[in-house]
Every structure is written in structure tokens, then in C-alpha cells.
Amino acid sequence: MTTQPAVRFFKDIRFWILFFFLIRMYGITFPPLEVGHNWRQTDGLMIARNFYEHNANILYPTVDVAGDKSGIVGCEFPLLNYIVYLISLVFGYDHWYGRIVVLLFSSLGVFFFHRLIRKYFGESVAFNAAIILLVSFWFSHSRKNIPDIFGVSLCMTGLYFVLAYLEEGKWHRVVLYFLLALAGCLAKVTAASVLSVLLIPFFNKDITLPRKALVAFVSVAILLGIYGWYFVWVPHLNAVHGFGEHFSMGTTFSEGAKSFFESLPKISKRFYDTAMKYSGFLAFLTGLFFLIRKKQWLPFVVFILPFLSFMVVLIKTGSSIIGDTYYILTVIPCMAFIAGYGLAQIENKKIVAALLVIIAVEGIADQIYDFRIRQPWKSVGELETIMDSISQRNDLIAINSEVNNPTLMYFAHRRGWTQNSDFFLHAENVNDIRSKGCKFIVIAKEQYGNVALTFPIVHESQYFKIYKLN
Incomplete structure (x- = not known):
């Protein structure tokens, strides 16, 4: 018995990526004045506007809150800001360009997220995981002018191409990996945690040593790029231009760990509530249960590598995630993967569909406030x-x-x-x-x-x- 065309259509993740893209186009031109993190958006837009109106050198991002100083600051690599500037050269400056850029790249990221999971774990896991990611905390933040989802999406896309290179050996794929992953990590350094799963194929004996060596070399080059910007150039800009630390590099691990564990109840809420809401987190726990019960260690390692990498960064920041909820965005893809795996273990597809609807309704309902600008x-x-x-x-x-x-x-x-x-x-x-x-x-x-x-x-x-x- 063949599947009806309409059924196949609704099972195609491209339909749902487009569907949620169009939903988030509502109010895309609204000013960045949502209650949550309007400062984070305007900080980046301020830099983009100064590229357009004053100095277009990407190495010298400038803010307007430095008093009588130049305003040149060390911050995250302003790639997203520069894209807004480039669009402004053609159409004139407007703040909503940042929203549409992030929305486009996040949609691309979900597409390659789905393709990666489908290739190694099957269509059912991939579809469930992609839907859960779309309706998670990503739903509202994938149209905000902040670099987190932008950076993670670039890294997930780069990950797809580097894994394809390791299997097929086509060198242009490793070039794409270098460009996409470097851009993603520079735009948001925590996005590098996504790339930690690259450790897995290095233990695969079927992959030739030269391919592994080239990927290792390129990955080191990406790390050097990250180090050069965040640990050399950013401190230089702060020291020379006197504005002080605009981009937080966190604290010491001992101080961060102390703050982290003192605030653990509030921090844990970011995982079981903020990320995918309660129904999504329950699906995540279900996935972990099935992984351990069935001793499926590959998907467990695929989850645990980026998760632990994220936790190292999180401890370095102390309790920042309590107020700056956007930190959790980086780890949601690997949690959504496990949640998708958990739902895929349920044989009754109608129950799976109902659970996805529940996760979607709870997730979106919790974020719908973000699509209105209120007084004051x-x-x-x-x-x-x-x-x-x-x-x-x-x-x-x-x-x-x-x-x-x-x-x-x-x-x-x-x-x-x-x-x-x-x-x-x-x-x-x-x-x-x-x-x-x-x-x-x-x-x-x-x-x-x-x-x-x-x-x-x-x-x-x-x-x-x-x-x-x-």
C-alpha cells in the first residue's frame, strides 16, 4: 500500500521548515524591542549601523555607549552585523535585516540538522528531532538579531559537509567545512561545541588516515582563528581603545564552578523548562532511557560530546545563563536529537504525532508574547x-x-x-x-x-x- 501524496507532503521536513519560516515572518519588521534581550539585539545592530554610517572596517566594531571615547570595542566577531551592513549598502539601513538573516540561516541549519540525523539514525528520528528543534526556544530566537543560532546553524551545516568529505573524499566539502565552521565559531564561540562530534569518525578505521589528517589540520586552523580573535584581538581592542570589557570572557573555572553550583536549581530550569518546555524535556528523558536500556552508545556519544563541551563553557560563565537565557540555545540541538530518538521508539505513529503537537503547542504558546511590542x-x-x-x-x-x-x-x-x-x-x-x-x-x-x-x-x-x- 503506497503512501498518499498528501501524507508524504506533511512528512517532508522541508514543508515544516517553510511553514515555521512563514509563521516567524509575522512582524519581522518590528523594532527589536521585545522584553527579552532587546539589549542583545540593539548591541549588534548598533555595530552594524556604525559600519554603515562611519567605519566599515570589520576589525573595528564600534558602539555608541562609550561616552566621549571612540566606541571601538572587543566583541564577538561581527559577521552577522557585517552582513546587515552589506545589505544596507544596497537597500539603505534598516534594523529588520538582522532578523531575516538569522531566520534564513536558522532554517538552513535545521535542514542540515535533519539531513545529518537522517543519514546516520533514520528518517523517524530526524523528523521528530527537527520538529522539536523548530518549536523549541529556537522558535522565537531564530528571528532575533543575535549571533547564537546564526553561529550554531553555520556549524551544523559545516559539520554535514565535513562528514561527507570523510566518507567521499571530495576536497571542496572540506573547504566548505572550513568556511562555515570558522564563520560560525567566530560569530559565536560557544557554537564550537557542536563540532565536538567530529571526534567520533577519528575512531572509524574505514576512514583513511589522510582524510583524518586533513580534517584535523583544518580544525586546528579554525581553533587558531578563534584564538586569534577572542584571545588576541579582542583584548587588544579593549586595551587600546579604553572602553573596557564589552564581551565577557567569563571568569576562572574555580569561581565559575562555585557560582554555577550555588545557582544550580535556577540553572537547571534552563534545561527542563526554557529549552524545550516540560513536554519536550520529558521526550528528552525518554530518549535517554531508551538509549541506556538498549545500549545504543553511538547516539549517546553524539549527544554527550556537544553537551559536555557546552557544560564546560557554561561553568566558565558561572551563573550567567540565569539572566542571559540565550546561552541555552547552543545545546538545544543535541537535546532535540535525543528527544527525537525517544519518540521514534514509540511504534504507534499517531501517538508520536500527538506528542509532537503537544510539544509544539506548549513551546510556541510560551513564546508567543515575543511577537508583540508592548509599552513602555x-x-x-x-x-x-x-x-x-x-x-x-x-x-x-x-x-x-x-x-x-x-x-x-x-x-x-x-x-x-x-x-x-x-x-x-x-x-x-x-x-x-x-x-x-x-x-x-x-x-x-x-x-x-x-x-x-x-x-x-x-x-x-x-x-x-x-x-x-x-
């Missing part, structure tokens, strides 16, 4: 227009916010200082920034609290109060 953040989109009515673009300003939080400054389209509200209550602080050229103080009343100062008020509304320094 919605008002931030008007800040540039307000500032243009009272000041020049090259005026330095100060904004009450979190220290070095770029969101309000990005939307003001100015440069200057972002400080917490208490900073502005001390006359010596205000005098200091005024002596350095600050001309206006912007108070975001709803987000960070109303601050009463003695300077002339040149604008006041429900959300903002702006003082002009004499």
Missing part, C-alpha cells in the same frame, strides 16, 4: 524623532538605563553614556559628563524611574523627560 518599550521607537526635534545627531547625550545597555541609545541614534538613575543624582557625576561634552540627559521614566534634576526641561511626555545641560 514601544515608546522607545519614537526616541530618535524626539531627539531630532531638539538636538543634532552629533550631540553627546546621557540616558538613565542599565550601565552600557545600548537599547535606548540605539533608538536615540546618538552617542554618549548610559548610567543607572542614581548616577544622575550626584552633581559631580553630571558635571563630569558635561565637561566631556554631554548636552542632554534623557530620563526614561517608565523603564528606569523618574529622576528630578534642576536643569531646563526641553521635552516631557508620559515616557520621557529630557533635560538640556547649560
Whole structure:
């Protein structure tokens, strides 16, 4: 009995990748003002806009929250930012280019994620895993202007090509691996954990030694590229341009481990709740159970290598994952693989389909809030227009916010200082920034609290109060 064309269509992962792509196109042009991690998006967009408006040298990323300094900072390699800049050369600058770039690359990443699993573990595991990945925490974050999913997707695509090279020996595939994996790791260093599964084929006696040697050589070259950017160039930019550490390199392993284990209950929630929600995590546990029960060690190793690699990086960051939930994005693919394996052990396909629907509904329902911009953040989109009515673009300003939080400054389209509200209550602080050229103080009343100062008020509304320094 042949499968009906309609059934085959719905079993094709390309349909679901396109389906979820189109869903996430809703509000793709919305400003990056979602409550979760708007600062992370505007930080990258600030760098992209400065490439477009000021200096296009990719080696010198620049932010607008460095006060009267140049703003050149050491940060993650600004590949995503530079792609936004290149698109802007053709169409003019707009913030939503970053969203569409990440969405395109994440869709490509899921496609190759599926192909990798299908090749080695079968269609059922691959389909389940890809669907779970699509509706996991990736669902909303794969349309955010942040490099995490972008980097991981590049690495998964590179992994597909290098494994194909090891089997077939076509040299152009190892070139693709080098370009894609290097780009992915530079864009997001934690994405390198995905490549740890490359240790497995090195124990395969059927793969020739020259092929293994070439892959090892290329992998070392990728590591050298990572080292050169993050451990040589980033510290150099920080030291020379004086902004300080903009990109966190974590802490010592002993301090990180102490912070990690002290916060373990909250950190563990990122795995059983944030990543794939409770139903997805239950499928993950089911997969682990079947792996151990059936002594299926290959899929277990495929999972444990990137998982442990991620945990090493996570411990280095301490408890950062509690607030910066995007850290968990890197490890979701290997968890989704195990969850997909678990569902594939269920013989009744109708039950499997029902469980996938439950995982999808719970995952998407938990993230649907991210597709709306609410007040008071919605008002931030008007800040540039307000500032243009009272000041020049090259005026330095100060904004009450979190220290070095770029969101309000990005939307003001100015440069200057972002400080917490208490900073502005001390006359010596205000005098200091005024002596350095600050001309206006912007108070975001709803987000960070109303601050009463003695300077002339040149604008006041429900959300903002702006003082002009004499």
C-alpha cells in the first residue's frame, strides 16, 4: 500500500521548515524591542549601523555607549552585523535585516540538522528531532538579531559537509567545512561545541588516515582563528581603545564552578523548562532511557560530546545563563536529537504525532508574547524623532538605563553614556559628563524611574523627560 501524496507532503521536513519560516515572518519588521534581550539585539545592530554610517572596517566594531571615547570595542566577531551592513549598502539601513538573516540561516541549519540525523539514525528520528528543534526556544530566537543560532546553524551545516568529505573524499566539502565552521565559531564561540562530534569518525578505521589528517589540520586552523580573535584581538581592542570589557570572557573555572553550583536549581530550569518546555524535556528523558536500556552508545556519544563541551563553557560563565537565557540555545540541538530518538521508539505513529503537537503547542504558546511590542518599550521607537526635534545627531547625550545597555541609545541614534538613575543624582557625576561634552540627559521614566534634576526641561511626555545641560 503506497503512501498518499498528501501524507508524504506533511512528512517532508522541508514543508515544516517553510511553514515555521512563514509563521516567524509575522512582524519581522518590528523594532527589536521585545522584553527579552532587546539589549542583545540593539548591541549588534548598533555595530552594524556604525559600519554603515562611519567605519566599515570589520576589525573595528564600534558602539555608541562609550561616552566621549571612540566606541571601538572587543566583541564577538561581527559577521552577522557585517552582513546587515552589506545589505544596507544596497537597500539603505534598516534594523529588520538582522532578523531575516538569522531566520534564513536558522532554517538552513535545521535542514542540515535533519539531513545529518537522517543519514546516520533514520528518517523517524530526524523528523521528530527537527520538529522539536523548530518549536523549541529556537522558535522565537531564530528571528532575533543575535549571533547564537546564526553561529550554531553555520556549524551544523559545516559539520554535514565535513562528514561527507570523510566518507567521499571530495576536497571542496572540506573547504566548505572550513568556511562555515570558522564563520560560525567566530560569530559565536560557544557554537564550537557542536563540532565536538567530529571526534567520533577519528575512531572509524574505514576512514583513511589522510582524510583524518586533513580534517584535523583544518580544525586546528579554525581553533587558531578563534584564538586569534577572542584571545588576541579582542583584548587588544579593549586595551587600546579604553572602553573596557564589552564581551565577557567569563571568569576562572574555580569561581565559575562555585557560582554555577550555588545557582544550580535556577540553572537547571534552563534545561527542563526554557529549552524545550516540560513536554519536550520529558521526550528528552525518554530518549535517554531508551538509549541506556538498549545500549545504543553511538547516539549517546553524539549527544554527550556537544553537551559536555557546552557544560564546560557554561561553568566558565558561572551563573550567567540565569539572566542571559540565550546561552541555552547552543545545546538545544543535541537535546532535540535525543528527544527525537525517544519518540521514534514509540511504534504507534499517531501517538508520536500527538506528542509532537503537544510539544509544539506548549513551546510556541510560551513564546508567543515575543511577537508583540508592548509599552513602555514601544515608546522607545519614537526616541530618535524626539531627539531630532531638539538636538543634532552629533550631540553627546546621557540616558538613565542599565550601565552600557545600548537599547535606548540605539533608538536615540546618538552617542554618549548610559548610567543607572542614581548616577544622575550626584552633581559631580553630571558635571563630569558635561565637561566631556554631554548636552542632554534623557530620563526614561517608565523603564528606569523618574529622576528630578534642576536643569531646563526641553521635552516631557508620559515616557520621557529630557533635560538640556547649560
